[in-house]
Amino acid sequence: MLGVSRPAPAKTQVFVPLLLSEAVGLASAGLSHKTVEYYQQGAKALCRFLESDDVALDALDDELLEAWCIWLGTPRASKRSGRLSPRSQKSYIDAVKGLVKKMAARGLLDAALMDSLKAPSQQKRGPKAIKEENQRKLLAEAKTSVRDYAILRLYASTGARLSEFLD
Numbered sequence: 001m002l003g004v005s006r007p008a009p010a011k012t013q014v015f016v017p018l019l020l021s022e023a024v025g026l027a028s029a030g031l032s033h034k035t036v037e038y039y040q041q042g043a044k045a046l047c048r049f050l051e052s053d054d055v056a057l058d059a060l061d062d063e064l065l066e067a068w069c070i071w072l073g074t075p076r077a078s079k080r081s082g083r084l085s086p087r088s089q090k091s092y093i094d095a096v097k098g099l100v101k102k103m104a105a106r107g108l109l110d111a112a113l114m115d116s117l118k119a120p121s122q123q124k125r126g127p128k129a130i131k132e133e134n135q136r137k138l139l140a141e142a143k144t145s146v147r148d149y150a151i152l153r154l155y156a157s158t159g160a161r162l163s164e165f166l167d
Contacts, residue, residue, distance in 0.1 A: 022043070022099050022102060022103055038091065038095050039095045039098060039099055041091070041092060041095060042091070042092040042093070042094070042095025042096040042098075042099065043095065043096065043099055045072065045077065045092045045096075046068060046092075046096050048077070049067075049068045049071050049072075049077070050068075061113070062113070062116050062117075065113070065114065065117050066116075066117070069089070069093060069117065069118075069119070072084055072088075072089040072092060072093070073089060086119075086121070089119060090119035093117060093119045094119065096114070097114040097117065100113055100114045101114070129159075135156060138152060139152055139153070139156070
């Protein structure tokens with residue numbers, strides 16, 4: 001129709017396909033399906049955050065990305081009930097960092113954009129304890145040697161590691 005102007009597409013509508021196509025384009029770079037999926041998940045998480053705002057590609061800045069990191073820790077970021085685990089948050093942030101680096105190499109974004117971005121810290125997991133049934137079997141086998149039995153009982157009662165006994 002003549003005389004009727006179409007509204008310009010929202011800047012986010014331009015950015016989102018660009019970010020997602022960058023993630024999909026990684027498949028042609030010889031990366032595995034799982035790696036491409038990893039990048040896509042991070043890109044989609046950022047796109048879900050941006051879809052409510054009209055953000056231009058060149059308007060991405062440290063504040064907006066920090067807000068995204070905070071948003072990742074809210075229930076709204078998770079497709080399921082509850083929040084994303086710190087491990088998932090870090091995964092999404094790392095994926096977007098990788099995409100931004102690749103886009104910066106093509107001159108689409110500033111490479112320093114993601115430098116100040118920090119993923120949430122994760123608690124280190126301790127070693128898994130031996131199951132009680134296996135512990136009983138091990139102690140039963142060691143009863144033939146008083147020395148071995150004593151060492152295993154010491155481990156079991158204190159929870160110490162070998163290196164801690166040697167110090």
